[in-house]
Amino acid sequence: MPSDSGEPAGSGEDIEPIETTTGESAMTAPAVVPYEGLDRDERRLAADGYRARLIELTSALLGDRMLSAPSGDNRERPDVYRDGIVIDAFDIAARCPRRYVAPSRNGYTDSVRNSRRRVGLVALRNLTENGGTPAEAVRAALADRSGWPVGLARWFEELDRGGRVALAASTTTWVVGAVRMVGTGSGTRWRPPFPKPAWTVPERLVRLTAAVDATAGSTNLGDRLLVLADRAPSPEDRLRAGFVALVWTVGSGRVPIRVALGSPATGRMQRFTVDSGLLDLAVDRTEELLAYRADPSDAPALVNRGCAQCEVLEDCSAGLEHIASYFEGPGSSDSSSVRAEPTM
Amino acid sequence: MSAMDVAAWLDGLGMRAAERQGSTALDSAPDAPELDDPQTISPELLNELRADLEATAAWCIASVPAAMRPLRLPKSRLADLSRCERMTVAKADAPSFDDDISPARFGGIALDRFVVHQLVAGRVLDPVTELRGALIAEGEWAALDYLDGLSDGEAQVALWPLVGAVTDAWSGIEAEWVPRTQSAAMLALADGAVICSGLLDVEFGGQVAGRPSALVEVKSGKPAQAHADEVYLYALLVSLRDGVAPAEVARWYPGGGPVAVPVSIGMVESAARRLSDSIEQWGSLRAGRPAEERPGWWCRFCPAADECPSARVDLPVDPDELADELAGGFGAAESESEDDDA
Numbered sequence: 001m002p003s004d005s006g007e008p009a010g011s012g013e014d015i016e017p018i019e020t021t022t023g024e025s026a027m028t029a030p031a032v033v034p035y036e037g038l039d040r041d042e043r044r045l046a047a048d049g050y051r052a053r054l055i056e057l058t059s060a061l062l063g064d065r066m067l068s069a070p071s072g073d074n075r076e077r078p079d080v081y082r083d084g085i086v087i088d089a090f091d092i093a094a095r096c097p098r099r100y101v102a103p104s105r106n107g108y109t110d111s112v113r114n115s116r117r118r119v120g121l122v123a124l125r126n127l128t129e130n131g132g133t134p135a136e137a138v139r140a141a142l143a144d145r146s147g148w149p150v151g152l153a154r155w156f157e158e159l160d161r162g163g164r165v166a167l168a169a170s171t172t173t174w175v176v177g178a179v180r181m182v183g184t185g186s187g188t189r190w191r192p193p194f195p196k197p198a199w200t201v202p203e204r205l206v207r208l209t210a211a212v213d214a215t216a217g218s219t220n221l222g223d224r225l226l227v228l229a230d231r232a233p234s235p236e237d238r239l240r241a242g243f244v245a246l247v248w249t250v251g252s253g254r255v256p257i258r259v260a261l262g263s264p265a266t267g268r269m270q271r272f273t274v275d276s277g278l279l280d281l282a283v284d285r286t287e288e289l290l291a292y293r294a295d296p297s298d299a300p301a302l303v304n305r306g307c308a309q310c311e312v313l314e315d316c317s318a319g320l321e322h323i324a325s326y327f328e329g330p331g332s333s334d335s336s337s338v339r340a341e342p343t344m
Numbered sequence: 345m346s347a348m349d350v351a352a353w354l355d356g357l358g359m360r361a362a363e364r365q366g367s368t369a370l371d372s373a374p375d376a377p378e379l380d381d382p383q384t385i386s387p388e389l390l391n392e393l394r395a396d397l398e399a400t401a402a403w404c405i406a407s408v409p410a411a412m413r414p415l416r417l418p419k420s421r422l423a424d425l426s427r428c429e430r431m432t433v434a435k436a437d438a439p440s441f442d443d444d445i446s447p448a449r450f451g452g453i454a455l456d457r458f459v460v461h462q463l464v465a466g467r468v469l470d471p472v473t474e475l476r477g478a479l480i481a482e483g484e485w486a487a488l489d490y491l492d493g494l495s496d497g498e499a500q501v502a503l504w505p506l507v508g509a510v511t512d513a514w515s516g517i518e519a520e521w522v523p524r525t526q527s528a529a530m531l532a533l534a535d536g537a538v539i540c541s542g543l544l545d546v547e548f549g550g551q552v553a554g555r556p557s558a559l560v561e562v563k564s565g566k567p568a569q570a571h572a573d574e575v576y577l578y579a580l581l582v583s584l585r586d587g588v589a590p591a592e593v594a595r596w597y598p599g600g601g602p603v604a605v606p607v608s609i610g611m612v613e614s615a616a617r618r619l620s621d622s623i624e625q626w627g628s629l630r631a632g633r634p635a636e637e638r639p640g641w642w643c644r645f646c647p648a649a650d651e652c653p654s655a656r657v658d659l660p661v662d663p664d665e666l667a668d669e670l671a672g673g674f675g676a677a678e679s680e681s682e683d684d685d686a
Contacts, residue, residue, distance in 0.1 A: 111483040133522060134552070135464075162461070162477025169460045173524040176552050180586070232532035232539050234414075265528035265541070267585035305411055308437075322411075337430045337635040339654045 033276040036257040040220055043255040050279060051199075051250045054208075057287050058201045061294050066205040084205025085293045088196075089227075092243040092285060093236035095306065097292045097299035098319075102312040110155035112163075112170045117228075118152060118193035119167065120174040121213060125190045127175070134175040138168055149194045177264030178228055182214065188226070190214045199251040208286065210247035222257030223248065229261060233268050237261050241272040242282035249279065348601035351516040354548060354558065357592055357604075361556040385589040385609055393616045394531075394584055400620045401533035404627030408537075412630040415623065417540040419574050422622050426570075427642050429625070429635035434648035445490040447502070452564040453479075453487045455506050455598065456526075456545060459562050462514040463523045463546070471503035472496065506564075509598035522553040529581035531619075538623055542574075542581050549591075556591035557582070558604075563597050571595050572605075573618065579607045580615035 035043055066084055080086060094100040108114070122141040127134065142164065145153045159167065182188050191212055198209040214226040227244055241259040249255045259278075261270045272278060292299040303322035313319045348356075401415075408415060424432040445453075454471070457478045461468050468474050472491070479488040491499060517523060524547040531540045545562040549555035559582060561575050575593040583589040589612060594602035605611070629635055637654035641661040649655040 109483060112481050113483070133519060135519060135522065159481050160473065160477035161465070162457070162474030162479075163481030164477075165461050165465045165474070166457070166478040166481045169464045169525045172464070173527045176522060176524050177527070179552055180550075230528065232530045232536055232541075234532075234536035263530075263532075265530040265585070266532050267587065268532070303411075305413075337637050337652070339637045 031276075035255045035274050035276075036222060038222075038255075040222075040254065043222065043257075044253055046255045046276075047249045047253050050246065050255075050283065051253075053283060054199075054250060054286070055201055057283070058204055058206055058290065061287070061290055062204065062206070065294065068200075068203050068205050078205055080200060080205045080207050084207065085290060086207045086209060087286060087289050087293070088208075089210035089240060089243050089247070091289065092282075093234075093239055094289075095304045096302045096310070098301040098316060099306075099310050099312055100289065101292050101296035101299045104311065110152065112167050115152055115155070115167060116171040116174045117211075117213075118149070119171045120178065121190055121193040122147065123171060123175050124178060124214075125192070127179070127184055128186070128188070128190060134179065135168075135172050138172045138175060141171070142168060147192065174264075178213070178262075180267070181228065181262045181264050181269060182226065187216050188214050189216065197247050197251045199247060206290065208243075208247045208250065210244040212244060212248065217257065219254065223252070223254065224258040224260065225256050226260045226262060229263055230265065231263065232266050233261070233263050233270055237270055238272060238278070239281060239285055241270070242278040243285065245272075245274045246279050246282040246286065255279070349513045349515070350560065350596065350602055351514075351518070353594065353602045353604055354517060354521055357549075357556050357558055361591065385583060385607065385612060387587060389609065389612075390583055390587065390589075393580070393612065397531070397616060397620055397623070398533050400623050401538040401627075404623055404631075405534045405537045407631040408627055409631070413537050415538045415626055415630060417538070417619070417622055417626060419542055419577060421626065422573075422577065422618070423570055425622050425625050427640055428638040428646070429629055430637045430648055430652055430654075431642060431646040432626070433629055433635050434646060438647040445486050448564065450487060450490050451502065451506065453484070454503055455510065455564045456562055458503075458507055458510040459514055459546065460525045462510050463517065463525060467511050467515070468507045471507050472499045475503065506598060513596060513598075513601060517548075520553060521548040521555060522550070523548055529578060529585045531581055531584055533623075538627075540577075540581065540619060540623075542578050544578055544582070547582075550586065551588070557586070557588070559590050559593045560602055561593075561595050563595050565597070567595065567597060567603065573615075575605070576611050576615040577619065580612045580619065583607070583612055 033046075035046060038046070068078060068080075068084075078084065091100060119138070119141050123134065123137040126132075126140045127137040130137070130140070132140075142156070145156065148156070156164070156167070191214060196209045196211050198207055200207040211227065212225050213228045215223055216226070217224040225244060225248060227240075241261055245256050245259050256274050258274060259272045261272070263269075301316050301318035303318055307313060307316075307319040307322050310316065310319055313323070405413065405415065421432060421436070424435060454475055457475055458468050458471070460478070461474060476488065476491060479485075479491065494502065525545065527544045527547045529542045529544055532538070533540075544559050546560040548558045548560070550557035559575065559578055561571065561578065563571055565571075572595070575595055579590055579593045589607045592604045592606050593611075594604035596602045637652055639654045639656035639659065641659045643649050643652070643655045643659065644657040644661070646652065646655065649657055
């Protein structure tokens with residue numbers, strides 16, 4: 001359970017003062033190990049344990065597949081994005097395994113919506129360092145693109161004035177939403193927009209990635225992580241927080257103590273205390289997704305409301321059946337209707 | 345108020361806030377009489393409203409099949425529910441419905457972009473090129489196709505009047521108001537099983553600016569009661585999002601000034617009641633209650649018109665309501681996206 005989702009995030013505060021709650025699960029489930037209060041060596045030791053578990057489960061699932069050593073006649077170095085499996089926090093709550101494993105036909109395209117967070121993080125760092133207004137910080141971020149990822153910079157260069165204005169406006173709105181959630185206090189360290197926290201399983205073409213927008217705390221006391229999302233809070237957020245914590249754990253080699261998921265659109269901040277229960281949940285889900293990706297033909301279709309917009313619908317008999325029943329079922333457009341009584 | 349532009353309205357808002365602050369300081373003097381401001385929307389009231397909505401949502405969602413969750417209530421659905429339940433269900437089940445671009449909707453889309461441009465970079469100099477650039481950057485391909493389908497002359501004729509109206513009304517706004525465009529405000533209830541969402545055309549002020557908070561909904565049609573209901577809903581959503589009510593909400597129509605209303609207790613309470621009723625209505629429909637058919641001018645835009653025995657595609661269309669129905673603005677982004685949840 002989130003330790004708090006009941007009240008709006010404290011405007012004008014940074015992450016540090018709002019992270020004030022204690023873990024509940026440690027009190028109710030004795031087998032769960034809380035990481036807050038452990039010293040840095042103990043948290044490192046715990047991280048080593050999670051790395052070992054992920055290496056072990058990867059080996060068990062993949063055997064001699066997806067090895068990162070060059071192979072074949074041309075000895076071309078394999079690429080994890082092209083030849084391997086990347087599990088990102090974005091996918092962690094995917095409902096339908098069949099859709100999750102299907103190659104995306106639409107693919108990723110740069111757009112204002114897909115770019116504003118990354119540009120916004122640069123602007124937030126400007127704002128923290130130089131002060132000024134959010135709009136000024138965004139202008140500075142757009143003017144100095146030296147630290148941008150190549151693809152994003154190239155996309156921006158191709159935009160004309162109207163496109164750049166659209167990006168500036170959307171980014172400013174995003175930045176103000178972030179500031180409204182956590183303020184501009186010095187305790188919040190906005191992360192660079194790239195690279196994402198990631199960990200590649202040693203000697204494997206398997207990588208885990210999760211975006212983290214800001215951190216607070218210290219190596220000694222433990223890291224606190226903040227992730228901002230456009231979506232409203234949902235029951236899957238505990239899993240999302242767990243996966244972010246897991247990637248940070250194995251990527252940095254130290255277990256964080258808290259993960260906060262902020263939703264600027266709702267003003268809600270959910271704070272999750274990191275303990276072994278949260279990380280184990282993420283490990284189990286990682287294993288599940290890895291198994292689907294390793295053997296895509298075994299991934300079952302799990303029908304849901306998203307079937308109507310699913311890009312693999314035409315090749316999915318379960319989805320097609322579901323759509324047919326969905327449009328005939330209770331509450332759907334083909335269910336019975338009645339003529340309203342005249343209201344004159 | 346038609347002569348007043350947005351900058352003048354904001355100036356007045358700022359001055360009134362400063363005056364109130366001054367009088368509050370005076371009232372707090374030891375010998376000052378104790379006065380209650382009847383329009384103060386307290387955190388306690390907002391908590392009560394949220395608790396009432398939570399209770400409604402929890403009660404409704406219990407009977408809604410899992411496949412129909414989450415219940416999404418963007419502003420367009422609230423308007424549809426007040427017209428015809430069968431149309432509401434049909435539109436919710438027709439995901440491509442929002443892709444249709446009509447001239448009125450295209451005008452709304454362009455108007456929103458020109459307001460954004462005016463606020464961020466000043467006057468639009470070349471509306472066709474700059475709108476095109478914005479649509480490409482946003483990936484708004486349906487609107488871009490529509491624009492590209494117009495001849496240059498048609499596009500210029502359609503767009504220049506909008507540019508003129510935006511320039512007249514939206515110039516000279518101080519940067520200190522920290523304008524934000526297309527800002528999301530959502531209310532998630534019942535652990536995210538019921539979601540009411542809004543996309544605010546323009547937000548000014550607030551804590552980040554140290555000035556009173558104000559919202560403006562940009563409208564390309566003519567004034568209608570439904571528009572007032574929209575901004576009242578936004579006042580509620582922003583109040584619950586920020587924990588503080590905006591000072592005023594306004595609608596702006598090309599050719600006039602902002603039509604502004606102070607946010608009052610009555611406004612947020614009535615918006616909460618309307619939302620609560622809509623949650624019940626939509627929840628019961630998704631739980632299997634037969635949808636009522638209520639024919640009206642909207643029938644000709646209903647995806648179920650061909651099968652619906654009550655459909656009256658011959659009814660005269662109310663031009664003001666029609667403009668509102670078809671003017672989308674950034675509406676596609678506001679409509680429900682089941683895709684995100686799949």
